[in-house]
Amino acid sequence: MTNAQTEPTPEHTGPWRVVLVDDHGIFRAGVRHELEQASDKVEIVGEGEDVATSVKAILATVPDVVLLDVHLPGGGGAEVIKKVHATQPKVKFLALSVSDAAEDVIGVIRAGARGYVTKSISTDDLIDSIGRVATNDAVFSPRLAGFVLDAFSGSIDVASIDEDLDRLSQREREVMKLIARGYSYKEVAKELFISIKTVETHVSSVLRKLQLSNRYQLTKWATDRKLV
Structure with a gap:
């Protein structure tokens, strides 16, 4: 019997470091204000308005979580995830979008996002969702969770959705x-x-x-x- 012990996982200290990605500057400013005023648990360390600026900001800061809009100039949120994960696979993404369409939800989850919430979410719930995603949990707005379950159970033919929409x-x-x-x-x-x-x-x-x-x-x- 071995006496070897596993090294304990270091506890997280300080606020969760977040990059905010959205193509509307007013929305980014509003979210930044809400998050930083409501809690000391979140720190916005970068922003992006399209695929190129978002990837640059994320790779420069390597945040705990990226709050990611689905529809972005230059290829969309899924493209941001793919480009970042090519060199930084541990960066976690939480989609924050006005869209609740199945193809948007499934598209970013397939790309590698760990959660998807809509922009109607409350500030407190968003802060909670950021923490959960940062600690490897998966977070979905209630209605959207059904899309993901249906996709993985085969109730939705994801391949045919992609092919038709393409x-x-x-x-x-x-x-x-x-x-x-x-x-x-x-x-x-x-x-x-x-x-x-x-x-x-x-x-x-x-x-x-x-x-x-x-x-x-x-x-x-x-x-x-x-x-x-």
């Missing part, structure tokens, strides 16, 4: 989701600041790429995949 441009995806939610062409145009004619063009393109005949089939397609 055919659509970012703008076509935006139009598709609004149409599937029951928006009229006029309402979509107003929401996305484009003309009704442009909406019609995008809808036609979406239907053709997904091999669907009308907006009712499109709604069923999106609902079945939990995209709306």
Whole structure:
């Protein structure tokens, strides 16, 4: 019988070091203010507004947790995770997004994020989530946890979601989701600041790429995949 003892894991001291990634400066400023005013448990050590600046900030600081928006210029949140994990695989990511669409949740989790919460989360819950992710826990908003369970159980065909969505441009995806939610062409145009004619063009393109005949089939397609 050996008397060898395992070295104890050193306890974390000081605040969790966080890099904040979002393409809206006002949002970053608001989150920084809320987190730093509400608690001494979090310290913002860097920020990023797109893939390039985010990767640079993360690699320069090697934080405990990255608060990561899903939609970013330059390739999106999943691309940030892949680039960082190529050289710093231990950096942990917590997605913080306005989107609760299944493909966004599954996409960043597959890329390597340890959690996903929406921007409606309270400051206290966000601070708690940062600590949990930093200590290797997984954190999801209640509704989003179902997407992840369904994906791993096979209830959602993740491969087919990726393959179908890859055919659509970012703008076509935006139009598709609004149409599937029951928006009229006029309402979509107003929401996305484009003309009704442009909406019609995008809808036609979406239907053709997904091999669907009308907006009712499109709604069923999106609902079945939990995209709306």
